[in-house]
Amino acid sequence: MRAKNNNGMGWLFASPYLLYGLIFFLIPLGWSFYLSITDWNLIAPVFHHVGIDNFIKALKSPGVHAAFFVTFKFMIVFVPMVIASSLIVALVVHGLPRFKGLFLIGFFLPYLASGVVSSFIVKGFLSYNSPVNTFLRGQLGLDINWLGTPLSALLLVAVIIAWKFTGYYALILTSGFESINQEIYEAAAIDGVNGWQRFWRITLPLLYPALFTTLILSIGVTFGIFTEVYQLTGGGPNFGTNTWQMEIYKQAFQNLSAGYASAVALIASVVTFISIFIIRKFLEMWGKRNGWT
Amino acid sequence: MVGHKKKSLTIRYIIAFLLLLLMVFPYLYMVLNSFADWSQVDRKLIPTSFTLHSYEWLLGGGQSAEPRPWIRAFFNSLIVSSGSTILMMVTGVVVAYALAKLQFRGRNFLNNAILFQMFFPAIILLVPTFLIIQRLGMYDSYWGMILPKALSLWAVFMYTNFFRAIPDTFIEAAKLDGASDWQIIFRIILPMSKSITIVVFLFLFMERWTELLWDMIVVKSDNMLTLNVLLSQMFGPYGGYPGPMYAASVILTVPIIILFLFFAKQFKEGMQFTLK
Known part of the structure; x- marks a missing residue:
């Protein structure tokens, strides 16, 4: 009797998720599969079934090739960058006897910035007549078109996003540092362990869980880059910053190829899912092999 | 030494x-x-x-330019972000309560479904979600911006983990006294969840306030644009007027910083708890 009652209450309280999961997950998921085999253009009432044509077209398209590689380029640049910067912040801040909380809150502030705003600031800061570029031209004879080459544009977007996430990840790493028992360091000091050994043999292994979290989070970020790229480069120059989200947005809402965009989104999802799965496994293996987990 | x-x-x-x-x-x-x-x-x-020229120009318009609805956009952002965040918090608490504290058949299945969906790449849902909102007649409306973001899997996940740590004896004692599940949520669970509630609230609100992609595709008319989208649209055309763009950036950024600093102390404490 009581169990039956509870069943009802359980499903009642879970019903917001059931409703949401149906309308904003299951139905769109099925719809997406269906759209991907049509040539629908988002507006016209008429469309045709085209089988796997969209997928063939996508696999041959330079935009999709670019998205595939750009994501990994962002990963190679952004992940070490943000891990290094947040590690530096955490290393500097975690042992401070006073104002530690205040510093951490200060470092967290960039997380509040809209990508539109940070893109705009960077664009202004690096505009042709900005103090930085005037200095580079006048003193060093360097005339850099920051958003004009694929590499510098990619680096710039990576820096903007690293700026945003540094304080957040530093917060995670700081709490990782704090979970390390100080007595271990004292014992190691008695045994004559030097600074470098101390970092590799003690700090890193004990920090590994927090480091793992920030690595997974930052890798996840690279698969969802949109705002900064949309704002600064539109995916250019020469597809140099064309992320999956950018490609899908362009195809669906600028070219109005809803069918084709769905096929690209499907490919993007599969690539994202498999990549994150493999990277995760690799990181876990790396941690296990070193005996860190 | x-x-x-x-x-x-x-x-x-x-x-x-x-x-x-x-x-x-x-x-x-x-x-x-x-x-x-x-x-x-x-x-x-x-x-x-x-x-103050940049602010005057932004809100009043220059001699050659019509003023854009910046104030209206600010309130649109406020309505959309608050509405969305409140709904995500309410649905988060209610669903998490079921998953953590109610015994019912299918609970494990729901837990797994939520975890699966959390790690599912959401980009695949963009186009069809837009079509659903359009079919529901919510294109270019507040609901169109709020409803697809009325439930946060992350909030459900955070609250579920937190509620699991609350001992069942509290709840059983209240049930013996005849308290309903709603009363248990409001009188027992929520007062014990202040720190995590502030963390969840701040993250959800910050994320919603700076959303671009969805708010951009689901809204057409000038009067419905959120501040972030309006700023984004002015990015190119106002290129020759960077001063007012900085002013608009300040109007977008400063409120969220003030909100964060207001709760900063509790946020720091709550984060320490969630990161443990």
Whole structure:
């Protein structure tokens, strides 16, 4: 009797998720599969079934090739960058006897910035007549078109996003540092362990869980880059910053190829899912092999 | 030895302060440039001559330009972000309560479904979600922006983990006293969840306030644009007027910073708990 009652209450309280999961997950998921085999253009009432044509077209398209590689380029640049910067912040801040909380809150502030705003600031800061570029031209004879080459544009977007996430990840790493028992360091000091050994043999292994979290989070970020790229480069120059989200947005809402965009989104999802799965496994293996987990 | 320690500590404080200055420099640059004389915007590292011209131009329009609905956009953002965040918090608490504290058949299945969906790449849902909103007649409306973001899997996940740590004896005792599940949520669970509630609230609100992609595709008319989208649309056309763009950036950024600083202490405590 009581169990039956509870069943009802359980499903009642879970019903917001059931409703949401149906309308904003299951139905769109099925719809997406269906759209991907049509040539629908988002507006016209008429469309045709085209089988796997969209997928063939996508696999041959330079935009999709670019998205595939750009994501990994962002990963190679952004992940070490943000891990290094947040590690530096955490290393500097975690042992401070006073104002530690205040510093951490200060470092967290960039997380509040809209990508539109940070893109705009960077664009202004690096505009042709900005103090930085005037200095580079006048003193060093360097005339850099920051958003004009694929590499510098990619680096710039990576820096903007690293700026945003540094304080957040530093917060995670700081709490990782704090979970390390100080007595271990004292014992190691008695045994004559030097600074470098101390970092590799003690700090890193004990920090590994927090480091793992920030690595997974930052890798996840690279698969969802949109705002900064949309704002600064539109995916250019020469597809140099064309992320999956950018490609899908362009195809669906600028070219109005809803069918084709769905096929690209499907490919993007599969690539994202498999990549994150493999990277995760690799990181876990790396941690296990070193005996860190 | 003691002197050496003190000295190295001073150096660490100086390094920490310089790092912090570097990190908040973009904000300082934004604020100073929004008040800078137009001849100095993006021309000086630190402007020296200040004016309110950018704000006047932004809100009143220049001689050649119509003013854009910045104030209206600010309130649109406020309505959309608050509505969405409140719904995500309510649905988060209610669903998490079921998953953590109610025994029912299918609970494990739901837990797994939520975890699966959390790690599912959401990009595949963009186009069909747009079509659903359109079919529901919510294109170009507040509901169109709020409803697809009325439930956050992350909030459900966070609350579920937190509620699991609350001992069942509290709840059983209340049930013996005849309390309903709603009363248990409001009188027992929520008062014990203040720190995590502040963390969840801040993250959800910040994320919603700075959303671009969805708010951009689901809204058409000028009067419905959120501040972030309006700013994004003005990015190119206002290229020749960077001063007002900095002013608009300040209007978008400062409220969220004030909100965050207001709750900063509780946020720090709550984060310490969630990161454990």
